[in-house]
Every structure is written in C-alpha cells, then in structure tokens.
Amino acid sequence: MNLRYFLACLLIVLIWAGSFIFIRIGLNEFLPITLAFLRFAAASIFLSLFYLFFNQPGKSKKLNLKTNFLKLNILALTGVSLLYIFQFYSLKFISATIGSIMINSTTIFMALLSAAFLNEKLNKRKVLGILIAFIGVSILVSNGWRNIEFYSNQFLGGTLMLGAALCWAIYSVVSKKVLQFNSSLTITLVAFLLGTVHLFPMAFILENPIKTIFNASKIGWLSVFYLAFLSSALAYFLWNEILMKSELTKVGAILYIIPIPTMIFEYFLLKEPITKVTLIGAFLVITGVYLTESA
Template sequence: MFLFKSLSLYLLIDSNFYSKKGVLLKLSLSYFIACLLIVLIWAGSFIFIRIGLKDFPPITLAFLRFATASPLLLIFYLFNKNKDEKETHFNLKFIFLKLNVLALTGVSLLYIFQFYSLKFISASVGSIIINLTTIFMVLFSVLFLNEKLNKRKILGILIAFIGVSILVSNGWEKINFSSTQFLGCILMLGAALCWAIYSILTKKVLEFNSNLTITLITFLLGTAHLFPAAFILENPLKAIFKASKIGWLSVFYLGFLSSALAYFLWNKILIKSEVSKVGAILYIIPIPTIIFEYFLLREAVATITLIGAFLVIVGVYLTELA
C-alpha cells in the first residue's frame, strides 16, 4: 500500500499533470503503470543479481544480461521502427562519442560497479545507496539543464545523504576503509554516478532522436564493451557451462525484464518529465526490494538498514514537494 501511495505522490507532483494555473489534469494510466513496472522490475533485479552471482562472475553476468537483452530489443525495434515519431540521424562523431558515452555510463561501467558491489553488500542496502543517483541528477540538472534548486530540495538531499551515510558507515560506527561493506558501498556509489550521467545525457539526446533506436544502439555498444572485459578479466566459459537453472533464470530476468523492458520505459518517461523528478522513482525501489529479499533470499533486514531507508524516502518526499 505504501508503494502505491508513494507512486501516487510522485505522479501528483510531476509538472506534466498540471497546467500553468496549477489545475490538476487527468492522470495518465499508462504513465502510472510504467512507473510501477520500473519499480517492481528493478527491485527484483537486485535479488536476481545476488542469485546470479552465485553462478557467474560479475562482468560475465553483466555481459550475459545485455547479450540477452540486445537481440530481444532488436526484434522489437524491427517490428516498431516505422512507428517512431523521430528519426535518428547518425554520423561518426555521434556514434563514437555520444552513444559510446551512453553505453559506458548506462551499461558497461554502471553494471560492472553494481554487480561487483552486490558481491559485498545486501540487495536492500544496494537498492538504497543507488538512490544517490537522484542527488547526482538534481545537481547535474541544476548545473547543465537549468532546473532550479530551492531550500526544500537542499533539505531533502541532505536528509537522504544522512540516510545513505548511515548505511556506508554501518550506523556511524568507526569506518573500516578495508572492509567489504565499505568497498561494496563505494562501488554502488560509482554505479549511482554513472546512472545519473546516463540519464542527463539521454534526456538531451532524446530531444532529437528516437528513444527505441538510441536504447538499442546503447545496448549493442555496451554489450561490445563487456564482451572483451569478461574474457580478459574472468573465465566466462567455465561459468556458462556449469551454471544452474536458477542462474540462467536470473540472466533472462535481468536481460528481458530489467534491461530490455525497463530501459525502454525509463527512457520513455525521461522524455515527459524533469530529470530530477524521474529520479524520484528510484527512491521507492528499496521498499519492494526489502520485501523480496526477506521472502526470496531469506535475509533479515537490519534495523539500521530500515532507518537509512526511511531517511532516504523522507528525503525524496521533501525534494519532490519542492
């Protein structure tokens, strides 16, 4: 119930649903469903990453994820390319500079950081720390997209930062910089920074280019980045031949749902909203992640984790009221 209320709040405060006079417009059911699907799918992805890492090394799992997602998205593209409202105009600079940066920040580097991180921290902690994406997005939006930062947004950011700092320091105990907990948190912060950069750049690129085409090319380039990294740094063939059925189920969940479907929906709503407001979706993800973690992984959630999660959610509430 809290998840639905949080999503409802997010939609109600989004500027797309208000006229200039502040009159509430009719909520878009498809927009709500897209947000809900993203929350549930990406919450589940933290669980399936943890499961998949039992059978596959991190970069190999990331490669298999996008090697699965890319053909699915290509098939969808071939059937729907004529329905695109925008054409994508390619040149060498566009492909090798802008799209490779999108692929690095939104696929390869992002998931190398995230998958290695989840070897050391729980799914719930990871899903909370990734919420710093929103803080990075707000700051980047102010710097590069001319979005405004007021006192309430600043307060929300600070409260959210306190919540995340509790998790990084394990309740503000003495920080052990050599601990796996600290390393996992730092890696997840790197993933959050990558995702924020990707979202900012994607919003700019999608102003004049097809969402479906850009998503497909980003996936293909990201897969191309991960392929040599997996073979140079890991032993993917050994893992592939020895993987269990549940390991392969994780690959297909991450590839089909968490990548192909969720990325397309994410880029779709980026077109319709302020970047900082879209980032608010990420704050809701820890709620179902904690539930999934308890029932699927049988991992109890520490009280300090719940406190950190609460502060993060309060932070986004204040930020989105601004």
C-alpha cells in the same frame, strides 16, 4: 504524469526491485563482469526484436552515429558497462535491500547534474533533501557509524553502489539531451550494443568465463533471462519513453520506491534479516530523495 506513465513507472519499480534479487542469485554462478556481459548481450537481442516491431521511423530524426558518437559511448559506459560493473561487484558485499536504497542517491546526483547542465533549479528544499539523503547513505555505508573502515565490505560495497548511482544519473542527463531528436528505442538499442562491445573484452580478459558459462545451472540462466529481458530490454525501453514526456528529477523519484518491494522480496526469498540500521538509513535516504524531488 498521466495514468499510462504512472503504471509504466510502477512496473519499472517492481521489475528493478526483483532485479536486485536475481543479481544476487546470478552472482552465485557467474563473475560480475561475465554476468553483465551475458545480460546485455541477450538484452541486445531482445531489444532488436522490440525495434523491429515498435520502431516508427517517420516519427523521429534518423540517428547520426558519427555526430553522436561521443554521447552514445557515454550512454553505453554510464548506462551499461560501468554502471553494472559497479552494481554487480557492490552486491557481492552488501545486501540487495541496502543496494536498492543506495541506488536512490541517483536522484540526488540527477538534481545536481540537472542544475549544472539542464538549467533545472536547485533551491533550498532540494539542498536540504540532499543533506538528509547524504546522512542516510553515510549510515548505511558505515553500518550505523559503528564500522567506519575504508576497507570493510560494507564501505566498499556502498561506495561501489554510489558509483553506480552516479553513472545512472549521467546516463539519464545525457539521454535526455539525445532523446530530443531520436526515438528512445533507437538510443537504448545502440547503448546496449555498444555497452556489450565494451563488456566483451573485459569479461574474457579479466574473468575467462567459458567454464562458468557451460557449468551454469537453470536458475543461473533464469537470472540472466530476467535481467536481460525484463530488467534491461523492457524496463529501459519504458524508462526512456517516460523520460521523453516528464521532468528528469520527477522521473528519478520513482527509484525511491524500489527498496520497499526489494526488502520484501529479499526477506522472503533470500531470508535476509531487516535491521534497524537499514530501516533508519532507508528512511533518511527516501525522505531526502522525496524532498529533492518534490521541491
């Protein structure tokens, strides 16, 4: 990975670390599906502007919406609507730090899916990494194996975040196939637009968000702006650009750095304590992900 893509990865890490904090802030004022809808409705506008300025039509094949309809809807479901419904509901029950650690299991899912669908090898080192990461995840979900209750907030939040991680892994595998013939900007924009369409009826039928939208404070709208412009439009654009040039498992490895700045941001901004269980779980998950990525 050259310097340009390394710096892009570093920027993505910082943006997505901050996003966990802004999600927690946004959830104080908006219900989860409403926040997801506002995020991607605004992100679609921002990304449309990116498309006008940065799209290079001659460098990629014209996207055939009819041929790619199923794949594009899978991208929209797994990379937008389902992913963020799982993630936003999860962060109502667990801390931003634990959420950022749990999302690291994306790399494990990526390794398994890449072996199944992209012919990337799954060797003994990767299997060991998967097992170690699984132990770390189980510690976080069960609060150090002291709270193995299927209806506890910790277990529910952790399980939802695992669902989000699986969604992101599916998104990355499918997008890598679609990106072979189309520009990352085009694919991301279409996924955002379709995802917004998916979220709209869910938000208005299940949450009736009109009152909360009109009563939201400046800090609530600031969280929407951060999540829409930085965490969605800019970060997704950079993510897909990197995916086009790098092996999927190696790109997924950047996610295991996210808990470090998230932990720092949450400690100073939200005054969340850093517990021994969190540190042990984080160490095991990050170690497992590293072994999987470096195999």
